[in-house]
Amino acid sequence: MEIYKPKAGPLLSEINLPTDLKKLKPEQLQDVCDELREFIIDMVAVHGGHFGASLGVIELTVALHYIYDSPKDQIVWDVGHQAYGHKILTGRRDIFHTNRKYKGVSGFPKRSESEYDAFGVGHSSTSISAGLGMAIARDLNQSDEKIVSIIGDGAMTGGMAFEAMNNAGAMESDMLVILNDNNMSIDPNVGALKEYLAEITTSKTFNKMRDEVYDLLGHLKGAGEKMRKAASKLERAMTAAITPGALFQALGFKYYGPVDGHNVDALRRHLEDLKTVSGPKLLHIVTVKGKGFAPAEREQTKWHAQSSPFDKITGKSLVKPNNGKKQPPKYQDVFGEALVELAANNDDIVAITPAMPSGSSLWPMMKTFPDRAFDVGIAEQHAVTFAAGLATQGKKAFAALYSTFLQRAYDQVIHDVAIQKLPVVFCIDRAGLVGADGPTHHGLYDTAYLRAVPNMIVSSPMDEQELRDMLYTASEYQESAWAVRYPRGRSTGMAVREEFEKTEIGKGRIIKEGEKVAVLSFGPIGKYVIEASEILEKEGIQIGHFDMRYAKPLDTGMIDYVLADYDSIITLEDGTVLGGFGSAVAEYAAGKGTGVPVKIMGVPDEIIEHGTQRELHDEVGIGPDGIVDEVRRVLNVLV
Ligand SMILES: Cc1ncc(C[n+]2csc(CCOP(=O)(O)OP(=O)(O)O)c2C)c(N)n1
Structure with a gap:
């Protein structure tokens, strides 16, 4: 099937690199913005x-590339989810329809993808630190x-x-x-x-004075260093006196703004002028998330990201997910709903995000128990540590x-929770390969890094019933911290019993007995073992399958049983093979000295790029086919 490629407007189709943008007249920039917006929509x-x-x-993107000389000048985005315009203007327009697809353009700036992507990103709040590092390197290199x-x-x-501003x-x-x-x-x-920012953007007095000062500064280019310094001093004094921006000033930054971030001409002029102001400076621009697409302006959270095709005028979804059939709940929703049920019966339960x-489905808790659920910012x-503090006072965080x-x-x-043996429950969402967000967002290391910490239970349910029961058991447990990991995406769709039941800590369960090869899985990825097992049965191969539930404490009784009854063990997890669940099993088996081989299946010690979850599971060989292949290989070796 032909992959849909959006058509660029007359100006945008001529912009292959920022140098082409710079050839345009300032009056044409708004048209470029309109075409770019249309292209992204x-x-x-x-x-x-x-x-x-x-x-x-x-x-902002158009103004930045018009004024600065990227890639020589370094434009550093934060999080990077807003860099689509940047990518399109910097040589990736004609391949942008592959964005976030397997082997396609990354959804985030990435140094290996383009020299225009100054710094790889995906997690937030890094841009000032990275920018400061670049600035200091520039100074050391005596470049400009x-x-x-x-x-x-x-x-x-x-x-x-x-931290970065304080340093800068x-x-x-x-x-x-x-x-x-x-x-x-x-x-x-x-x-x-x-x-504080809202106060700045709405303060009329300040805006008027700021404009006057800015005009003075902005028109001083030819007026000499002395006058500019005087004006700068005056501006600083005034700003400090009337406080807005003072927070940034106190951190050593010259503050400019607020400026309308949708006025490309104003942005262009401000950026041009600020090139002549030395030292650390902050330009505060005010924008509207979703600007230019009415549904996205109205419902900004919903339109932060979109997965399904939609009508580009009305925003209405053009597909009925799952052909209109009811879908199983996402794991995050199973968590969010279970938490409210638990909190209804236990006044000490509090939640933190x-x-x-939205991403962690904490809204039900925030709406039902607003005093006991906290969004603390990024x-x-x-x-x-806030959760640890709550736990010291008897709250079940x-x-x-x-x-x-x-x-x-x-x-x-480690320092605030585990050493003090505080019974915080870590509800670890997006554990495993996450798909289109790629390497910055894959949740591959938690089992390994948490397993290494004392006073920490590390668990993962194979389905939504187990998740509910684990959360319930964790809610009553006061001896140590507890981590429950579950993946991005939908649960199995099984019928779930309403009441909670305690699960036995550190105990797995037998899914299926078999011969010779036992697969020990950790978490929902166990569903692939069921698929693999069905394929193998057709070949007359019966594997054993054990849903281990806990990476720590390990169900050593179950492993002893497997070591006695099977010739070979395969472990399976949606996480790094280094130091995770499989390592735990291998460490135990090695200690027993039985000689039963343990093959650890998981994500290899490499950076895994983006694609669908299934594409990536198959790529690294932990999908059903990979398991089938591994079982056949092991059996051949055993023969
Ligand atoms: C460390 C970290 N925590 C959480 C996130 C998830 N996240 C992605 S974008 C975002 C909001 C960023 O808001 P803002 O910086 O104001 O950018 P906007 O989307 O409003 O343009 C969050 C919380 C993240 N990327 N990194």
Whole structure:
């Protein structure tokens, strides 16, 4: 089937690189913006992808590439989900329909993909640190490239952004930070900073004075260094006196703004002028997430990203998912609903999310028990220590984090939770290969890094019934921390009993007995063993299948049983093969000295790119076919 390629308008189709954009007159830039917006809407309406954030920075993207000389100048995006316009203007227009598809363009800036992608990204709040590193390297190299870091108001809630500003403000190296303030994270932004930014953008007195100062500064190019310094001093004094922007000033940044981020001409002029201002400076622009596509402006969370084809005028979905048949619930929803049920019976239960109430399905809890559910902003480290603090006072804290983002809080897991033996429950979503978001988002390491920590149970259910029971058991458990990992996507669709039952900690279950080869699976990936087993049965091969449920504590009784009854063990997990569940089994088996070989199947020690989850599972050989092949191989070896 022919893959749909959006058609670029007359100006955009001539822009292969930013040098082509620079040939245009300033008056033509708005038309470029309109064509770029249209192109992105066209593309995402058919192929899906991140959406609202890119639409919100179209004018900024065009202005940046018009004024700066990328790739010499370094344009550093934060998170990178808003960089579609950037990619299209920097040589990837004609392949952009492969965005997020297997072997296609990455949905995020990526250094190996293009020299215009100054820094690889996917996780938030990194752009100022990376930009500062580039600025200091530039100074050491005595070269003259410009450094621009773009950061959203959501990403600005991440501690790293402040660590970077604190450092940059004192280093006095030349760099520009552009704060893209759309008042949204994926969900509505939260926290005191958000209120502060809102005060700035709505303060009329300040805006008037700021405009006057800016005009003065902006027109001083020919007026000499002395006057500019005087004006700069005046501006700083005034800004400090009337406070807006003072937070950034206090951190050593010159503050400019707020500027309408959809006025490409104003942006172009500001960027041009700011090139002449040295040192660390911050330009605050105000934008609308989803700008130019009415449904996305109205429902900004829903349109943060889109997967299904939609009508590019009305936004209405053009496909009935699953042909209109009811789909099994997503694992995240099984968690979100179970949590509310548990919280209804246990007043001590509280829940924490670092800026992912939609992604982690915490809204039911936030709506039902608003006093006991907390969105703390994009602040994983804080989220974990905050949960630890709650636990010291007898609260049963459920910290819901994506596996990939929990990586940020590893020290907090050890130092604040495990060492103090606090019974925090980590609900680890998006565990395993996540699909189209690619390597920055795959949740591959949690089993390995959590298994290494004392006072930590590491579990993964094979289906939604087990997930509910594990959450219930964890809610009553006070001896140590507990991690429950579950993947992106839908559960099995099985009939689930209403009441919860305790699961026995550290105990697996037998799915199927067999001969010679036993497959020990950890988590929902066990479904592939069932498929593989059916294929093998047709060949007369009966494998044993054991759903182990716990990587720690291991069900050693079950492993002893398998070691005694089978000739070979295969372990299967949706995570790295280094130090994960399979390693735990192999360590135990080696200690027993039985000589039964253990083959660890999981994700190899390589960076795995993007694609659908199934494509990636098959690529690394942990899909049903990979399991079938491995069983045949083992049996041949055994013969
Ligand atoms: C460390 C980390 N935590 C969570 C996320 C998930 N995430 C992706 S985009 C986003 C919101 C970013 O908001 P903002 O920076 O304001 O950009 P906008 O989407 O509004 O343009 C979040 C929370 C992430 N990418 N990285």
